[in-house]
Amino acid sequence: MTNSPVKVTSKEQIKQILDEHDTFIFDCDGVIWLGSHVIPGAIETLKLLRSLNKQVIFVTNNSTKSRKTYTQKFAQFGYDATKEEVFGSAYAAATYLDKFVQLPKDSKVWVYGESGIVEELEELGYECLGGTDERLNEKFSASTTPFLPLDPKVGAVVAGLDTGMNYHRSAIALQYLLNPDVHFIATNIDSTFPQKGMILPGAGSCIESVAYASGRTPTACGKPSQNMLDAIVSDKGLDRKRCIMVGDRLNTDMKFGKDGGLSTLLVLTGIETEKGAFESGVPDYIADSLGVISELYE
Numbered sequence: 001m002t003n004s005p006v007k008v009t010s011k012e013q014i015k016q017i018l019d020e021h022d023t024f025i026f027d028c029d030g031v032i033w034l035g036s037h038v039i040p041g042a043i044e045t046l047k048l049l050r051s052l053n054k055q056v057i058f059v060t061n062n063s064t065k066s067r068k069t070y071t072q073k074f075a076q077f078g079y080d081a082t083k084e085e086v087f088g089s090a091y092a093a094a095t096y097l098d099k100f101v102q103l104p105k106d107s108k109v110w111v112y113g114e115s116g117i118v119e120e121l122e123e124l125g126y127e128c129l130g131g132t133d134e135r136l137n138e139k140f141s142a143s144t145t146p147f148l149p150l151d152p153k154v155g156a157v158v159a160g161l162d163t164g165m166n167y168h169r170s171a172i173a174l175q176y177l178l179n180p181d182v183h184f185i186a187t188n189i190d191s192t193f194p195q196k197g198m199i200l201p202g203a204g205s206c207i208e209s210v211a212y213a214s215g216r217t218p219t220a221c222g223k224p225s226q227n228m229l230d231a232i233v234s235d236k237g238l239d240r241k242r243c244i245m246v247g248d249r250l251n252t253d254m255k256f257g258k259d260g261g262l263s264t265l266l267v268l269t270g271i272e273t274e275k276g277a278f279e280s281g282v283p284d285y286i287a288d289s290l291g292v293i294s295e296l297y298e
């Protein structure tokens with residue numbers, strides 16, 4: 001089913017969007033900031049929504065940072081986001097393991113990824129192994145690794161972007177994944193990770209080596225997977241009909257919102273063009289930027 005997207009250009013349209021939605025779910029990069037630069041008007045719109053008692057939730061696929069680290073980035077831009085407003089793929093993976101897999105809390109988790117994943121799992125009460133353990137930086141040897149024999153209490157491998165990936169980490173993660181009873185969860189499976197003008201390997205590319213070796217496919221939690229949205233809806237107790245997803249990408253953000261039964265607003269401050277957005281027939285609304293909402297509301 002395709003939409004005829006509506007370009008948001010009037011105060012009446014803004015009022016209607018505000019009337020029809022209680023919860024605004026945001027992608028961050030390309031919507032609120034571009035790397036380390038805030039997008040003009042974005043913070044004003046967030047403050048407007050807060051003054052109108054709207055719930056805001058920030059959704060990010062970056063698993064290397066915990067929710068707490070994200071709130072510090074918002075603080076730099078003059079917005080005091082709370083930890084509860086941030087929903088990263090590391091937290092989504094931890095929530096998925098807790099609420100949907102219902103992995104018992106006396107199980108341990110092997111982390112194939114960075115500290116953001118460990119922090120979120122520990123906060124939900126899971127003991128983590130692997131992750132940023134410095135002993136994993138040693139060259140792998142089956143006879144000297146301190147991670148063998150395997151810990152029988154490990155019930156899941158949670159994998160994400162790992163800028164310290166090496167053979168030792170892959171070798172141990174694989175040993176756990178060879179046991180089909182051990183759950184395999186990915187924070188997200190983005191092939192690439194755009195940073196500082198470069199295209200770098202994303203979480204999916206890091207995870208692929210152990211997925212390939214084990215012959216298993218992880219359950220992915222990040223956008224556009226509905227596991228992420230299900231985790232948010234469950235965690236926050238949301239009414240999907242009163243939620244709108246705001247993002248800058250058609251194939252992740254808009255697909256994520258639309259597949260999940262939310263309204264969708266595409267902003268043109270990221271990678272999509274107005275022509276492409278209209279032709280896609282995907283978003284309900286299109287706006288030049290997030291700042292348009294606060295500008296037109298005044």
Ligand SMILES: [Mg+2]
Pocket residue numbers: 027028029030031247248249270
């Ligand atoms: Mg984005």
